Amino acid sequence: MIADFVAGFARLIASYPEEIRVESHEGDEVTEIVLYANQADVGKLIGKEGKMIGAIKTVISGCKAKDGKSYRINVEPLS
Template sequence: MITEFIENYAKLIVSVPEDVNVTIESIDDTFAEITVEANSSDIGKLIGKNGNMINALKTMANGCKAKDGVSYKIQVVAK
């Protein structure tokens, strides 16, 4: 659920939406890492000015924590 949202949200922000790939890796029962891969020219757009865009995604992920009890770490990497 959260990965689909982040992927759709990221595709709306970037210039090359076909390069966006979101994966999730479960570390244990209470922690997971979400990796957002995007074109290197779009990394700045995903992070946003002063980190506002990535912070918005992190806030959304924290909202999901209340529902499923899993903490999420979001990492943005260039393809």
């Protein structure tokens, strides 16, 4: 559910939305979400001074109150 939100949000921002891929690795306390994007889109997704990815993290932090898990998001270029 969270991974789908991140993917949908990233596709709205990206110049190459068809290349967005998201992987979710669930742990006991932390779920890591890895967002893969075209190299040209990585900067857009992070934003100036990390503001774009910070906004995504802020929205997702609300989910912590609901299910008690923490979420970590990483943006990586496609290889």
